[in-house]
Structures are given as C-alpha cells and as structure tokens.
Amino acid sequence: MPATVGPRRRADAERNIARVVSAARESLSSDPNASIDDIAKAAGVGRMTLYGHFRTRAELVEAALADALRAGEEALSAVDLSGDAQDALTRLLDSSWSLVAESTALLTAAQGTLPAGRIRKLHAAPARRVEELIRRGQDEGVFRTDMPIAWLVSVVHYVLQGAAEENRTKRLKTAEAARVVTATVRSILATPHRALEDRGSTIL
C-alpha cells in the first residue's frame, strides 16, 4: 500500500509538498528552530500553502524526519554487508557518517516537537540494520556479547552523533572524523581480550 493513502492530489500540489518537505529537511538541518515561515520561504511557497498540507509544525517535522530517514535507508541498502562483520561494519559506518552528520540538527528539532516514542519508531528500520549486523558478528565470535545489544546499537549512534558534533564545531576535520568513528566503533564492538579485562591470567 502507498505511504499516504489520501485523496488524489493535483500534480502541482504534489510537487509543492515535495518542495516543502525537502526545504524543511534542509532548513531544520541547519537550524532546528527554523520557523514554519522560514521553511515556506525556503521552499518558495506561501506559508498558507504549507499549512494546506501540514496542519501543524509537528506534522511537518515528522515528514522531514521521515524523508531523511527514507533517503538514508536508500543509501544504506546499497551497502554490501556480506563477508567479515568488522569490515562490513566499517563500510556501513563510512556510508552512514555523512548522513548522520547532516541530520543531527533535524533530529534535535524532532526531539523538541515530536513525542519521544514517535522518533524511535521512525528510527526502527535503520536501527534494525545495525542490530542485525552486530548479531551476526556475535554469532561469528567477532563481536562482544557481554553487553545488551540494544546498548551496542545505541552507542554506535552516540559515537556517530558525537563525531558529527565535533566536526560541526571544527574540532575534528571531516576526513579525520570518519576515520575516528570507525576505529572507535571497532574497539567498542570487538570481543574484548582477556588480557585487557583481567590482567594476571597469561592465557593468550
């Protein structure tokens, strides 16, 4: 079934909606507090037109977030996740990096206007992708199993967000950020070596 079932819309309306959504994505991604007016202007559309399609700010923010997520899904679904789990993860991270970096502000906006649960729901699909990969790595013995998998998934997110933030504030160059993210995440997920966790045993 189609995403929005609604009554058949006229072609120009459809086009304007698309414009608004993408303007919302852009505007909110650079300023999470962008007003509806700002967004309408950025879309080259009257504020009233916008209200014709999105009754409230929340509705608009949600559409923008959903759109960003959809675009992300599209990009990520192209990533080859076969082979060594560590390497697959690295590839996934390399592709995720810029997407996440671009959308941090948008996420902030969503957190400010959408009910908490709603955001999680929208994030479910991308999160599942990471979760499955981690699970596979665990089965293969490459990834650790001593922490809740939900945490492992989340922490990847937080590291990504953090790197994006450091990058935004010029404390980390873009290239450096990408490198650092993968190295950090690798370390987090890797099965810990005995020697590191309890020194004393000389097993390895």
Place this chain on the structure above:
Amino acid sequence: MPATVGPRRRADAERNIARVVSAARESLSSDPNASIDDIAKAAGVGRMTLYGHFRTRAELVEAALADALRAGEEALSAVDLSGDAQDALTRLLDSSWSLVAESTALLTAAQGTLPAGRIRKLHAAPARRVEELIRRGQDEGVFRTDMPIAWLVSVVHYVLQGAAEENRTKRLKTAEAARVVTATVRSILATPHRALEDRGSTIL
C-alpha cells in the same frame, strides 16, 4: 580572588541567590525549557527578586551550569586517580556517572541559550582531569595513541551522555548503565591489539 567581586550583599540577598541558583539547577535539569517564572516559584522567590540578581535568562542558566560544574569538581576531586590508569578511570567514571546523568537536561538548556564557546570554557576544568588521566595512561602504554586526545576525551563524554539518555528513557537500568559505561570506555581507550586491527600479521 573571590568568584564574584561585586559590592557587599546583604545576608538575605545572598541566601536568595543561592536558593535561586539551586532551584535553577533542579528545574533546568528536569526541563531544559523551564521558564524564569517556574524557577522563581521553585526557589520560593518573586520573579522580580530573581531579576534583581540575574538580568537575563542566559545569566541565570550560566550560573546554574557553573554551580553544577562546581559541585561536580568537588565530588570528582575526591576520587583517587593513582595506580593503574584503567582502574583509576573506572573509579572516575563511577563517580561521574550520576553527575552527568543528572545534568544532561541542564546542559541542553545551556546549549540553547549560551554561546557555544562559553560552555566549553566552563567545562574546561573537568575535561582537563580526564585528559590528564588519559595522557598518563598513554605514557604507561595502557591507552591507545592512535587518535587525537581531544576526541578520546570527547567520546568519553558522549558515551556518558548516551548512557544517561538510555537510562532516562528506561532502556537501561541505572546499575546496568554504570557497568556498561565503564566497559565501553575501557574498550575505547585500551591500546588496540594488533590481531584485531590488522589480521594477517602474526606479530604478537
């Protein structure tokens, strides 16, 4: 020299300021958008009194943040950082955890009202403590040196914040959060094993 040099204040004024600051800390820590009015009420003080001491919202938020940081410094300075760096870090994290968890919302408030640089400046002291510990661990060969130290410091922060968030949203029990934070940070900081980073070489 004393923190605030200003003209000598009357005892009751001093007391009210303290009340307001601590009310601000509490209110902003549970709702980063708490209004000045809310805070005044929480402090059991008239809004006008509050304005007598803090001319703008930003001034108040800054005072609240500074106070939280000061309290944190106090608690953290009691932590024994001698001995094995990994263990010292664990102790530091155990003590930091609740402090950070309590203040995430406050931090959010600050990010919304204070100029970005101001926050970093206030954070300088606690950040330095972590940085020094990491540096020592590096000297001892226990901590990795393949990433910028500024990133290592930041990522510890992000992990802490993340765990706090997971805890707030009931996805991680408090006890679990503390455990998970230390395990995660240990893995991030530990000198990576060759075998993990590039498989193939059989050096170790």
Place this chain on the structure above:
DNA sequence: CATAACTCGTACTCCTATGTACGACTTCTA
C-alpha cells in the same frame, strides 16, 4: 472551458516568555 483544486497575501487571534517600570512594603545592619 468549466470547475474543482490549489495558491497565497493580508490580517487577524492566541499564547508564551522575556524583560522593564513603578512603588509600596519588609528586613537587614550599622
């Protein structure tokens, strides 16, 4: 080309929060 769908400007109302002005009252403190 008729008409339903859509656009969008102007002009409101509402709301919430910040910050100011005034001034009467209370409480320290010397």
Place this chain on the structure above:
DNA sequence: TAGAAGTCGTACATAGGAGTACGAGTTATG
C-alpha cells in the same frame, strides 16, 4: 532605629511564532 538594601506584586511593553479566517486569484485536469 534610621536608612540603605532587598523583596516582590501589578502592570506593561515587546517580540515571535503558531494557527485561523477570508477571499481573490491562478492552474490543473477531465
């Protein structure tokens, strides 16, 4: 206990954004 310092209520000025109402004009579409 006088007067300086501080409290704090009421009222107001301001500002910005959200959402509504109206209605004239424009455009897609069958």
